Amino acid sequence: ERMVDVFLVVSVAVAFVILAVVAIYLLTYYQHPDDRNEAYVPKMVVILGFIMAGATALLLPLDVANNEGYAGCDGYDTNVCGGLDMELFWNIFFWLIPIWVFFLIPFSTFYYEADDGMLMAGTSVAPDPVRKSRLMQAVVWQMAVFVFVGIVFAVTYLLFSDTDIKVTEIQGMTINQAESLASDSRRGVVFTYSPAINTTDNTALPFDKDLLVDFEQVDALYEANNVNNGEQTITLKVGVSTFYAGLMAWLGWFLFAVFGGIGMAAMPLDLYLVYKNRPRHMDAAEYAEAQMSLRERVNELVDIGELIKVEKESNPAMGTVGGFSGQFDLSKRREARAERQSLLEFKQAVFLLEQDVEEFQACTDQYENYNPLTPYVALIFSICSSIMSIFWVIHICVYVFPNEPLAPFLNNYFEWFDKWFPLFGVLSVALFTLYLLLCAVKGCFKFGLRVACITLHPMRIGRTYMSSFMFNIGLVLLCSLPVVQFASTAFSEYARFATIRQIFGVQVENLKFFGWWWTNNVFIYTFLAFVVLTTLYLFCKPKDTPPDGMEIRDRLRSRRG
Secondary structure, three states, X not given: OOOOOHHHHHHHHHHHHHHHHHHHHHHHHHEOHHHOOOOHHHHHXXXXXXXXXXXXXXXXXXXXHHOOOOHHHHOOOOOOOOOOOHHHHHHHHHHHHHHHHHHHHHHHHHHHHOOOOOOOOOOOOOOOOXXXXXXXXXXXXHHHHHHHHHHHHHHHHHHHOEEEEEEEEEEOOOHHHHOOOOOOOOOOOOOOOOOOEOOOOOOEOOOOHHHOOOOOHHHHHHHHOOEEEEEEEEEEEOOHHHHHHHHHHHHHHHHHHHHHHHHHHHHHHHHHHHHHOOOOOOOHHHHHHHHHHHHHHHHHHHHHHHHHHHHHHHOOOOOOOOOOHHHHOHHHHHHHHHHHHHHHHHHHHHHHHHHHHHHHHHHOOOHHHOOOOHHHHHHHHHHHHHHHHHHHHHHHHHHHOOOOOOOOOHHHHHHHHXXXXXXXXXXXXXXXXHHHHXXXXXXXXXXXXXXXXXXXXXXXXXXXXXXXXXXXXXXXXXXXXXXXXXXXXXXXXXXXXXXXXHHHHHHHHHEOOHHHHHHOOHHHHHHHHHHHHHHXXXXXXXXOOXXXXXXXXXXXXXXXX
């Protein structure tokens, strides 16, 4: 029986404790005061979701350290084996992620944002005078999500759960043919191992590596007479958890390829801009000019806010098509799109104004409260993130894209660390994997700031509502499996004995329909394209600029006639 590596068990326990502490700290530090003594269920969902997202990324380095895919772990050479059942670990997370993404987070969001008709009475726009149960509203919406997701999962499993695994078929000699290979007593067929018997229960003792014999001349002769029948395909039906892991990875790749690519280019630049735009002393003229500019923007946005308020009073369904039938009305859809565009641009302008006000205050009356180390810490992180982004791009080009890798690159770096301190190699894998998740979150926010098509959910200290927490946790969970798959592919040489390579590299990446996207590197090409395009775009336009307030105001006024 294999022994479990105590160090790995302790590492798992410590990692979960650290993730829990970080999750609780971030929630407490960033939450809005309005949520301080309520929304306990969404808070628990966020904390556990954060732990799950971090643990999913950290399972890859744990899997690498465990070496369960090494053949000797079956009993005859367990010195390098951790003894953990990583397949069980992965299957648990394969189920937990869709449960969180499609059930707990949507339900918590529906419950958190539901209005009982009385909470906002007298203050909200067109309040509902009929008191409703927030729980029942959340349950109704969640049942709709449950039915839709259940149908999609069931249909896709029935249609696409077969995996076509390509193997090389080698046909060996028969026993009679092998006996003619040698003239000695072995006659070309060697049986050197008679298993030792346990005298207690008369069962065979496990095979040990010391019982292996060297490759001899007769063995070489037998191998030379093998016939290579070429590449063959074996079709198997994968397990339910493995299939849904592949489906979740496929869905998540559409987000990660876009947002991860944008974030990998934007992360270093935005951190550098924090250093470049650090507070500086302003003379009287500069102070007056900045103050006047902010005052004009505030007045402009107040006017726009009033127009939006009046519009919502006359049209409570502003930004929507007003029911199922409206989905088929082209004019209503065009009108709803224009309304959503105005609302999103207004939110963008408000957010950027708040940022500029904070920077202005840091240069003036609140300068004493500003931490002077912040820009220099940002500069250090900018340099580190630049190095990691460059390394990722180089590694993709020299190792992932070519059919025959030009160089192992980062794989050699990890293996070099393992030669003198194995923990550093594993931690490096964790660092590069977690960096991809951070890039996805950064990319989503950057995309929302530059393109007004998704709602902004920024993480702001002391001003973040639970809806934003749940949105970002959902995004990270959706991107976690694509990140794991991408990292296991990129580090396949270093992680060759990891269980996840058998799951993703053999089963998932050969699934019908889904396999084409991975075997042709469609998502990775898209990811790299967004990295390059975003880099060029940000080089030309590095600073986030608010939308034209005059244009938004004129658009809203024209709608009123």
